[in-house]
Amino acid sequence: MALVDSLTSALESMPGGGIILTSMDALADWSRGQSLWAMPMGTACCAMELIAASFSKFDFDRLGTFPRPDPRHVDVMIVAGTITKKMQPAVRRLYDQMAEPKYVIAMGNCAVSGGIFYYDTYSVVRGVDQFMPVDVYIAGCPPRPESLEDGVLQLRAQIRTRSMAEGRSYDRDLALPGLETDRAGTTDAVRPVGDTPLAPRSGAGEKL
């Protein structure tokens, strides 16, 4: 975990205020994940859940994620729905138009593997990872908006471990705030387990 993730415990008491020491790189990596604007690539029924996630009941905006219908504006493409062979070049083209760094979330079984269209079909691509890299897979037919929010949180956790400097990666500790277990396998060295009360799992637990 980047130091900035646990500001309160990292603050050192000094006369007249507090001080936190971190690297510019860590700060940049951390901040990159805080506001992932999304490209809503909704091609089928999963798009209904994607749309629901954006509106007031689930309020994706509180995670800094909201839809922008322009590939130049966005950080992450959320592929929500079946991708047919005819649609594939268009999706790939939109992905190519996104500015780096860019990420892809495959939402739902169709985007993950073709889903129910895996067998006996002539027209469906068996997963978007056939033609572009995918960072997070979300299973479900369709997944609930909570699953999508969880996927975004997992993507944030991934982004924090990647450095802006190309080809370098840090062995940072990964722990999502409010989750009992660490997602990426390493332990939370900065903050002792049980230090902060566990927030509900539904994605509402994301804190600075």
Added chain:
Amino acid sequence: MTRVEGESGLEYLRRKLCSVYPDLCPLFSIEYADGVLLVPREALHGAAVNLKALGFERFGFVTAVDRGEYFELVCRLQSAEFGAGLFLKAEIPRDDAVSDSFTDLWPAADWHEREVYDLFGIEFTGHPDMRRILLPDDWVGHPLRKDYHDDSVIPRPDYI
């Protein structure tokens, strides 16, 4: 001829069809509360002309079914006068999958016939623009035919 009190739309249709076009009368039947008119392929377009004159002003759709030895062309027509719909059907032989186009009677048939051509390979003579509509232009074969084969298709295993 007018509709008799208490007569259903389909019964009225049968009565009027039999009086105006006696040739079509034996081909007409009522199945599942819908009219069905199964005609020989050669008589398909002529029957469509007659049905339009009879009052079937609205074209629903045209599609096809692969029955194995032949294709069944299914054309759905609707009429406000009868308050009923009708399926106009014809059997199209597999080795000579050609039919007359309905576009001269109902322009709405244009894209429907292109779709049937795309997925079943039935060609419509008289159609203004007979080419694929859904699949890419360089696609080989017609996927909704039962004997369609494509290397990218993974057959469903028995245990699913």
